[in-house]
Amino acid sequence: MSLRLLSVLVCLLLFPPAALAGALPPEFQSDHVFEQIRANRDAYGRVVFVFGDSVSMMCSLETVDFSALRAKANDIQYMVSAMAEKMREVNDPGDKVRDPLWCMHSVASVMNTLFADSGLLTASDHGLSIASGRLVAAYAGGLGMPLPVDVAPRAEAIAGYVASGLIRDGDVVIMEDAGYNGQDPDAYENDWLTLGRAVWGKVDVTLVFYDMFDDIPEETVMGIPPDGFRYEAPFPSPKTGGRRSHNQALRDAVAVLSREPAQRGRLVFIDMRRRMDEFRAALKEAFDLPALTPEGIHPNVWGEAFLVRELLRGAGLAADVTDPGPYLDLLAANASRLALCGKPVDADKAREFIGTWLRP
Numbered sequence: 001m002s003l004r005l006l007s008v009l010v011c012l013l014l015f016p017p018a019a020l021a022g023a024l025p026p027e028f029q030s031d032h033v034f035e036q037i038r039a040n041r042d043a044y045g046r047v048v049f050v051f052g053d054s055v056s057m058m059c060s061l062e063t064v065d066f067s068a069l070r071a072k073a074n075d076i077q078y079m080v081s082a083m084a085e086k087m088r089e090v091n092d093p094g095d096k097v098r099d100p101l102w103c104m105h106s107v108a109s110v111m112n113t114l115f116a117d118s119g120l121l122t123a124s125d126h127g128l129s130i131a132s133g134r135l136v137a138a139y140a141g142g143l144g145m146p147l148p149v150d151v152a153p154r155a156e157a158i159a160g161y162v163a164s165g166l167i168r169d170g171d172v173v174i175m176e177d178a179g180y181n182g183q184d185p186d187a188y189e190n191d192w193l194t195l196g197r198a199v200w201g202k203v204d205v206t207l208v209f210y211d212m213f214d215d216i217p218e219e220t221v222m223g224i225p226p227d228g229f230r231y232e233a234p235f236p237s238p239k240t241g242g243r244r245s246h247n248q249a250l251r252d253a254v255a256v257l258s259r260e261p262a263q264r265g266r267l268v269f270i271d272m273r274r275r276m277d278e279f280r281a282a283l284k285e286a287f288d289l290p291a292l293t294p295e296g297i298h299p300n301v302w303g304e305a306f307l308v309r310e311l312l313r314g315a316g317l318a319a320d321v322t323d324p325g326p327y328l329d330l331l332a333a334n335a336s337r338l339a340l341c342g343k344p345v346d347a348d349k350a351r352e353f354i355g356t357w358l359r360p
């Protein structure tokens with residue numbers, strides 16, 4: 001077995017790809033709202049389909065300690081079961097639905113909270129069920145990154161959603177990737193082209209890509225050097241004759257797609273890394289707080305709220321959010337919890353900051 005393949009197998013424990021034939025592993029199953037939409041598409045107007053890994057799927061309301069798992073990184077069988085179980089535990093509703101911040105548990109959930117407050121949908125079961133709505137968001141599962149063998153069947157499945165009318169004119173499709181980058185920007189560009197072409201030009205949707213932020217500590221992650229999780233770290237790129245980052249490979253893929261003939265749809269690229277870095281700096285200056293969780297991959301609640309703000313703006317949906325007041329009030333009332341570190345935050349100062357940085 002090659003070193004790179006072994007590295008991939010270990011890293012997939014953090015962010016497992018979609019399985020063959022477009023199926024999804026338990027860690028990245030689509031949410032219940034997506035299944036409702038798939039079962040009765042005509043009950044919904046425009047849909048925001050959010051595809052991606054754990055950054056899209058979940059926002060933890062508590063810090064997850066992976067240190068014990070790192071200590072057994074050489075025990076592949078243990079790591080597969082333990083990491084999967086931890087991720088399921090974090091995203092399991094259980095008693096967490098009673099938490100006032102439960103609505104922040106995923107990108108789609110935050111969007112639906114704002115859409116509900118604006119009268120665009122009616123949710124039940126703590127937001128886990130939406131029977132109908134004029135504008136609804138759903139987590140649609142993973143993309144299979146970073147292995148082409150897993151990306152191709154997921155792209156085929158997404159193309160099937162378009163062909164069947166599940167994804168239709170007026171919808172928004174968001175695609176995201178984080179975690180282990182595969183350490184091969186040329187393959188990464190091809191993966192994005194495969195996924196983008198499953199949608200681009202085939203239906204009149206807004207197709208949104210964004211590059212990835214991170215703040216990886218100077219230590220190995222699950223036994224892999226930190227650059228394997230850094231999206232601005234350069235790697236050899238035979239295609240370009242030099243070196244480039246995985247974020248640059250994504251930008252290059254979007255540039256290729258933008259030049260391809262397409263009579264339908266709108267292609268959007270959000271420079272999310274730059275924007276998140278600006279937000280992180282502002283949050284640090286204002287409150288000396290982080291916007292990412294300690295491993296430097298996932299947003300905390302501060303980061304999640306900013307990510308959703310930027311996605312709504314970039315996708316042209318901010319104007320649909322006509323009443324953000326209750327949502328902003330919720331964030332302000334819980335400002336001391338948003339960084340997951342227990343540090344108190346002045347409510348009045350937080351309210352002003354939230355209004356400036358988190359209002360859609």
